[in-house]
Amino acid sequence: AQSVTQLGSHVSVSEGALVLLRCNYSSSVPPYLFWYVQYPNQGLQLLLKYTTGATLVKGINGFEAEFKKSETSFHLTKPSAHMSDAAEYFCAVSDPSSGNTGKLIFGQGTTLQVKP
Amino acid sequence: EPEVTQTPSHQVTQMGQEVILRCVPISNHLYFYWYRQILGQKVEFLVSFYNNEISEKSEIFDDQFSVERPDGSNFTLKIRSTKLEDSAMYFCASKSGGPYEQYFGPGTRLTVT
Numbered sequence: 001a002q003s004v005t006q007l008g009s010h011v012s013v014s015e016g017a018l019v020l021l022r023c024n025y026s027s028s029v030p031p032y033l034f035w036y037v038q039y040p041n042q043g044l045q046l047l048l049k050y051t052t053g054a055t056l057v058k059g060i061n062g063f064e065a066e067f068k069k070s071e072t073s074f075h076l077t078k079p080s081a082h083m084s085d086a087a088e089y090f091c092a093v094s095d096p097s098s099g100n101t102g103k104l105i106f107g108q109g110t111t112l113q114v115k116p
Numbered sequence: 117e118p119e120v121t122q123t124p125s126h127q128v129t130q131m132g133q134e135v136i137l138r139c140v141p142i143s144n145h146l147y148f149y150w151y152r153q154i155l156g157q158k159v160e161f162l163v164s165f166y167n168n169e170i171s172e173k174s175e176i177f178d179d180q181f182s183v184e185r186p187d188g189s190n191f192t193l194k195i196r197s198t199k200l201e202d203s204a205m206y207f208c209a210s211k212s213g214g215p216y217e218q219y220f221g222p223g224t225r226l227t228v229t
Contacts, residue, residue: 052215090158092159101166103172108158
């Protein structure tokens with residue numbers, strides 16, 4: 001069965017510092033990979049996704065993530081944190097073999113705090 | 117930009133009562149989902165719906181739960197007899213197909229007392 005692990009339930013960075021949020025997955029086949037962000041009292045918004053092709057994917061708000069099959073990882077990074085990046089971030093996977101209906105399996109989430 | 121909407125934003129109900137959570141997916145989407153997030157826990161898959169039938173459901177989605185797309189625009193989740201442990205944020209999502217992303221609504225916070 002697929003699973004997703006996000007290392008660190010809380011990450012705190014200073015404004016302008018590098019953001020690194022870790023995600024590792026367990027899957028028998030390379031899954032589709034997603035990062036979602038949840039701002040307070042809002043729904044989940046897609047930041048970026050990897051399905052096939054280039055392993056370094058760029059998303060909205062300056063975020064990017066790299067799919068590393070050998071490490072079963074899909075870590076999210078941003079070179080310079082902004083106060084508005086403070087939110088909860090979820091890594092999720094879906095199984096390509098489940099067809100178009102593929103459910104998402106989520107990690108536990110990481111709360112990003114950005115200090116002035 | 118099209119978005120998924122959910123009503124109500126907050127529902128309070130007594131244990132044993134029936135509740136219906138409503139969602140309007142994005143209009144040209146074909147696949148519909150319900151997820152829930154118990155406070156402090158991860159987002160969990162409940163059910164997926166395609167072509168007017170359930171395509172997959174989780175162990176959580178027992179006989180107390182049902183879904184319906186009654187009129188081609190709404191997508192509802194019914195809990196027949198709510199329990200305290202059903203208190204959670206319920207998210208509706210939809211997608212057009214393939215490996216494309218799921219678009220999530222803002223959620224309905226269900227509180228069972």
